[in-house]
Amino acid sequence: MPTCPDCGSIIMEGDPYCSHCGAHLSWSDDYGSRGDSRMSDYEENYFDDFTLNEKRREELLEKISKYYKVELEDLDVKDTYTEYIFLRKTPYYTLRIVATDQFGGTIGIKRDSISCDYRKLKENNDFKNLIKDLNIEKISVSLYEDEIRLYSGDKVYLLDTDNMKLIEEK
Missing domain, CATH: 3.10.450 (Nuclear Transport Factor 2; Chain: A,)
Known part of the structure; x- marks a missing residue:
């Protein structure tokens, strides 16, 4: 009895698709004469590569x-x-x-x-008070760490979000 090459369910010879998983079935003379769902070497390699x-x-x-x-x-x-x-x-x-x-x-x-x-940061009142006297030109975050940097003129500050403090970087 032939089985579906995708899900292994028993299928009726000549059916255009598997009634269990919906896989499209191809009925060549070779497939019909084998009477099983063994995959060709190409199909096995394809599924191995896919996996x-x-x-x-x-x-x-x-x-x-x-x-x-x-x-x-x-x-x-x-x-x-x-x-x-x-x-x-x-x-x-x-x-x-x-x-x-x-x-x-x-x-x-x-x-x-x-x-x-950065909307949440910019809406924070403590942050607003912290930078009110600074001309912040840019805010950036490290892609690798949870670090926020603020740029003002020629100075760079690391923002300590736990204490809402600026630490000037040298």
Whole structure:
């Protein structure tokens, strides 16, 4: 009795698809004469490669998550590739990093896809009082650590968010 090559359920010879998983079935003379669902060498290699690629993809996503201290939040599936949206949410900012697999067998961070939302920080009254006499030109966050830097003229300050203090960097 033939079985579905995808899910292993028993199928009726000649059926166009598996009634259990919906896989499309192809009935060649070779398949019918075998009477089973053994895959060709090509199909076995394809599924082996697919499994290895999935495992590699999971490893790369985990590496990005640990390295940048972000969590995979969402996927945006395109026609030929996927974008992976990672976030680091803190009480004062949200870091958003988009990685993609559109470059072949690896996953890379898109150069223009790193952004921070500092609205929570800017709305904090303690922060407003802390910087009221400074002309802050830029706020940045470390991609690798939870560190916020403020730039004012030729000075750079590290923001101690626990004590809401500025530490001037030399």
